[in-house]
Amino acid sequence: MARKFSMDRRAYLKTVGAAGTTAAVAGCLGNGGNGNGNGNGNGNGNGDGNGNGNGNGDGDDVIVPGTASGFPPFEYTQDGELVGFDVDLAEEAITRAGYEVGDWVDIEFDSLIPSLTGGDIDLVAAAMTITDERSEQIAFSNPYYEANQSVLVSSEGDFAPEGESDLEGRVVGAQSGTTGAAEAERLIEEGVVDGDDYRQYDNYTLAVEDLENGNVDAIIIDVPVANNFADSRSVEVAFVIETGEEYGLGMRQDDDRIGDINDALAEIREDGTYEDLVAEYFE
Structure with missing residues (x-):
């Protein structure tokens, strides 16, 4: 950690x-x-x-x-x-x-x-x-700083997506106003995620809590932050979305x-x- x-x-x-x-x-x-x-x-x-x-x-x-x-x-x-x-x-x-x-x-x-x-x-x-x-x-x-996005899932569940297509039919969350939200909206536009299955949060701490409680299947979040949550919470990074962001x-x-x-x-x-x-x- x-x-x-x-x-x-x-x-x-x-x-x-x-x-x-x-x-x-x-x-x-x-x-x-x-x-x-x-x-x-x-x-x-x-x-x-x-x-x-x-x-x-x-x-x-x-x-x-x-x-x-x-x-x-x-x-x-x-x-x-x-x-x-x-x-x-x-x-x-x-x-x-x-x-x-x-x-x-x-x-x-x-x-x-x-x-x-x-x-x-x-x-x-x-x-x-x-x-x-x-x-x-x-x-x-x-x-x-440079970073990509990642898909975070519960480490105690059986959902282990390997790519974006595996998110079809799943509830996906992200913090509003972020790249994670932009990626979620892209997946909605591409028909991978249903708009009704998208959850927006004021902050990622709340999103991770919902993920641990089973209220959402996956969260799209910056890789370094996802790794930090994975070190201390019951969550893990399933796969990375290459976005090439710069802070x-x-x-x-x-x-x-x-x-x-x-x-x-x-x-x-x-x-x-x-x-x-x-x-x-x-x-």
Whole structure:
């Protein structure tokens, strides 16, 4: 099972990030609004709505990040604290870029882009796949993670699909607004899954609970998140749907600070910090 950062580790990363702000950045990343891929997915959140209309209201030196927890290991709550790969990566990037990390806003995935464009948050860090449709609304950083979709089933049942055709006549679920949902809708259009057999969820934690309880036969979900659930729940990955998605951090299209974030992401990769984060959360 993926290891989780301790508070000391996260404090260390912040210290490194602050020191690295003045370091030279090689290989600057280009603009991030031209991504491909097709929509990721990630959990809802127990958001407290404490964006308070911050956005740039606290000044350009503060970047208020937003996410949607319930999508481990990218973002989730542990002992009442918001943690995860995206959380640490975003905080590291913001700090190295020379800005202050504002209070995190944890809301449902579908609300992230409206909250960003409305100025309640300044940056989306939620395993959000770069797509043409989303790029018409927000600007993306350069990609920081690649993933595919997977079909998750109960490990205690007798349903073991080997391909998409095996989902015919089965109840399939996904989180609304995600790539998983897009893939489910594609299967409906292709006549593999009946529209009446499709279940949408606010977050994947609820979907997995329904899967374990036998209320749904399969869930379409990002591979790394599916593997995380399989490590701790009675579920397993049946097969993978190759989607070639790329995740990016999202910002408003008129926010010039995205260039600084891209530079910081490049530095994080170059000095080995990115590999440290991957090892902590995925290995």
